[in-house]
Amino acid sequence: MLSNSSKYAIKGVLYLALNSNESHKIMVRDIFEVVHVPEAYLAKLLQELSRHGIISSVRGPKGGFYLSEDDRKRTLMDIVRVIDGEKRVHSCVMGMRNCDMDNPCVLHKLVGANKSKFINVLENTTILDLVEGKQNIEEFFPL
Amino acid sequence: MLSNSSKYAIKGVLYLALNSNESHKIMVRDIFEVVHVPEAYLAKLLQELSRHGIISSVRGPKGGFYLSEDDRKRTLMDIVRVIDGEKRVHSCVMGMRNCDMDNPCVLHKLVGANKSKFINVLENTTILDLVEGKQNIEEFFPL
DNA sequence: CATAAAAAGGATAAAAATATCTTTTAATCT
DNA sequence: AGATTAAAAGATATTTTTATCCTTTTTATG
Numbered sequence: 645m646l647s648n649s650s651k652y653a654i655k656g657v658l659y660l661a662l663n664s665n666e667s668h669k670i671m672v673r674d675i676f677e678v679v680h681v682p683e684a685y686l687a688k689l690l691q692e693l694s695r696h697g698i699i700s701s702v703r704g705p706k707g708g709f710y711l712s713e714d715d716r717k718r719t720l721m722d723i724v725r726v727i728d729g730e731k732r733v734h735s736c737v738m739g740m741r742n743c744d745m746d747n748p749c750v751l752h753k754l755v756g757a758n759k760s761k762f763i764n765v766l767e768n769t770t771i772l773d774l775v776e777g778k779q780n781i782e783e784f785f786p787l
Numbered sequence: 788m789l790s791n792s793s794k795y796a797i798k799g800v801l802y803l804a805l806n807s808n809e810s811h812k813i814m815v816r817d818i819f820e821v822v823h824v825p826e827a828y829l830a831k832l833l834q835e836l837s838r839h840g841i842i843s844s845v846r847g848p849k850g851g852f853y854l855s856e857d858d859r860k861r862t863l864m865d866i867v868r869v870i871d872g873e874k875r876v877h878s879c880v881m882g883m884r885n886c887d888m889d890n891p892c893v894l895h896k897l898v899g900a901n902k903s904k905f906i907n908v909l910e911n912t913t914i915l916d917l918v919e920g921k922q923n924i925e926e927f928f929p930l
Numbered sequence: 931c932a933t934a935a936a937a938a939g940g941a942t943a944a945a946a947a948t949a950t951c952t953t954t955t956a957a958t959c960t
Numbered sequence: 961a962g963a964t965t966a967a968a969a970g971a972t973a974t975t976t977t978t979a980t981c982c983t984t985t986t987t988a989t990g
Contacts, residue, residue: 647978671935671936682978683980684979685978685980688980702986705934706936707988762905791947814967816966825948825950827949828949830967830968831968833967834967844966845966846956846967847965849957849958850957852967
């Protein structure tokens with residue numbers, strides 16, 4: 645429903661949201677220990693997000709990853725979509741054939757409603773919401 | 788959150804609930820095609836459930852798997868617990884350290900509520916509920 | 931222009947999940 | 961008892977996910 649990779653990616657982006665901006669970019673080297681994700685693996689994930697325009701990056705000295713103002717308007721689902729793919733997220737809880745949102749099976753009715761809510765949260769929560777929101781920033785840690 | 792193996796197991800048990808009883812046992816051979824799970828794999832899963840007393844089975848001729856009356860009172864969570872383990876189900880959505888139901892992180896607050904509901908459904912829905920309930924039996928298919 | 935910094939990319943490795951095959955054990959029926 | 965049937969158990973194979981390593985490309989700066 646939500647892969648480790650996606651969780652890692654969200655953690656990384658969260659860190660960027662809290663610590664980076666256009667004039668202060670951050671290297672993977674400075675993130676991976678804080679969010680407890682292997683350096684090379686996190687790099688891969690962030691590169692993937694950058695390639696899909698979900699986050700920003702520049703190469704070379706003084707380079708690194710960061711979130712632009714627009715990037716911050718991205719939703720959690722944007723991240724998950726890139727890392728896990730649309731398919732995984734929307735696949736039927738029961739893996740039933742001929743069963744999806746529109747034509748749900750019984751288990752869909754039982755658990756699907758909650759899954760849908762889960763998806764709604766992912767779709768409606770932006771990075772900005774998380775960071776600027778009413779949330780106590782301290783609660784994010786430890787990532 | 789819910790492995791394929793668990794889904795397979797639930798499907799298998801559902802089939803047993805609909806088609807078996809103490810005096811009419813069913814062989815894996817007769818289930819696997821209907822529920823679209825590889826024969827040997829489904830066998831493993833059902834054996835595991837049987838070993839943990841979630842479903843019933845007898846060996847030899849006229850043998851097979853079946854659900855006793857008591858078996859039918861088992862919840863979906865009983866199945867998931869055996870196949871996926873307690874840990875997987877209750878693990879933090881974000882994989883945060885120091886984060887669980889009692890001491891939730893921010894993402895917990897966002898998506899955790901729905902996850903908890905999801906878990907509640909699994910914990911409060913018995914096989915019997917699914918089969919005898921108000922549900923139209925046809926809706927289960929195709930498994 | 932040279933150099934160093936940093937992401938990007940490709941190839942590989944390790945671990946976990948999924949799946950299959952083979953042998954053993956138990957029950958039933960001649 | 962012996963043959964047969966079916967689950968149980970054990971060993972092995974495949975695939976997917978997760979993770980690492982190493983090289984290449986880009987870019988800023990002295």
